[in-house]
Amino acid sequence: MMLALLLARAGVPVTVLEKHGDFLRDFRGDTVHPSTLQILQELDLLKKFEQLPQRHERLLSGLIAGHEQPVVDFSGLRPFDYLALVPQWDFLNLLADAGRRYQAFDLRMRHKATGLITENGRMVGVRVESPEGNHELRAALVVACDGRHSLMREAAGLPSKDYGAPMDVLWFRLPRAPHDPQGTFGIANDGRLMILLNRNDYWQTAFVVPKGSDAALRARPIDGLRDAVARLALFLSDRKDSIEGWDAVSTLAVQVDRLECWHRPGLLLIGDAAHAMSPIGGVGINLAIQDAVAAANALAAPLREGRRIDETLLASIQRRREFPVRVVQRVQLAIQNRIISRALEAGGGPPRIPWLLRLLLKFRVVRNRPAQLFGYGIRQEHVRTPCIDQAEVGVDQGVHDQS
Secondary structure, three states, rough: OOOHHHHHHHHOEEEEEEOOOOOOOOOOOOOOOOHHHHHHHHHOOHHHHOOOEEEEEOOOEEEEEEEEEEEEEEEOOOOOOOEEEHHHHHHHHHHHHHHHHOOEEEEEEEEEEEEEEOOOOOOEEEEEEOOOOOEEEEEOOEEOOOOOOOHHHHHHHOOOOOEEOEEEEEEEEOOOOOOOOEEEEEEEEEEEEEEEEEOEEEEEEEEEEOOOHHHHHOOOOOOOHHHHHHOOHHHHHHHHHOOOOHHHHHEEEOOOEEEEEEEEEEEEHHHHHOOOOHHHHHHHHHHHHHHHHHHHHHHHHHOOOOOOOOOHHHHHHHHHHHHHHHHHHHHHHHHHHHHHHHHOOOOOOOOOOHHHHHHOOOOHHHHHHHHHHHHHHOOOOOOOOOOOOOOOOOOOOEEEEEE
């Protein structure tokens, strides 16, 4: 959606295909980091964004074996010193409404791209399922933004490297009471790990479980999960039964992977379709938006001028974005392997924070480091595309963005 908005704003006719009829799906990436806030500011959308229901978090802590430890601190960072927790459907609707201001923007709901159209070794469009029937949609460039289970990636036969993950995540909601703790924090104890995101009137809860254990857990009564939640967070004991059953629990099968090559002639992949991220740091949506801004900066002028998009240009987008992705994934893998996997070890005793790390984390400048990495990232992107009067632009060239 961000890429479509930027291209349409720059005078490039663009079609976004969204297979659902709306954006209302729970437990999606709802953390909007400072890098994304800065993009919204550059697009004059920040004030509208601030009108959405949201909560700002500056300090993220962990409750480890009963000891509260501040870990990530956005305080003092500039120009934004917080991350925003915002329902993703509200954020997507905001971007869609902004896109509709431009004649070149075409969002088609309940349209699903099912395959690629290839001619002479080049991708020239997609096959589409829609309420009106099946048809073909052709474009100067296809951009696959269809996530970690990307059909377009599979259709193009692009190989990826899987870096593995020791955990999966069970997502569910719990009511929040006025006397509950403030903030967003994680709890680790007795071989269990849970993250509570304060959404004002409810807790968006991530219960971390060993990789591949979901089916075995669901074969047992839901009381096992309820009791585990209550043992980790005593203040939730009176609300554990609000987890009505396994149907109220969504599972995220965590994966960390990255394509070796993000493109083919006429095709570019960005976001999770190119590099699935761990949920650690909540950076997936923000890295995807950084990909979108970098792609728009490189593609807007040649697409508007009707120039053929060659693989050299697509490769330059990958080169620019691959290094930041590699760095963040490397940090995520280190946290997964050295911290989370140990926290999930049954019978390993209460987790402990090394005394030197506890000492260092007393200093805000140390807590700022992960906030800077996850919040702003490396090689931060900025909007370089112009805003062009649509009346001045022809409509014979376009890009298809599979959302």
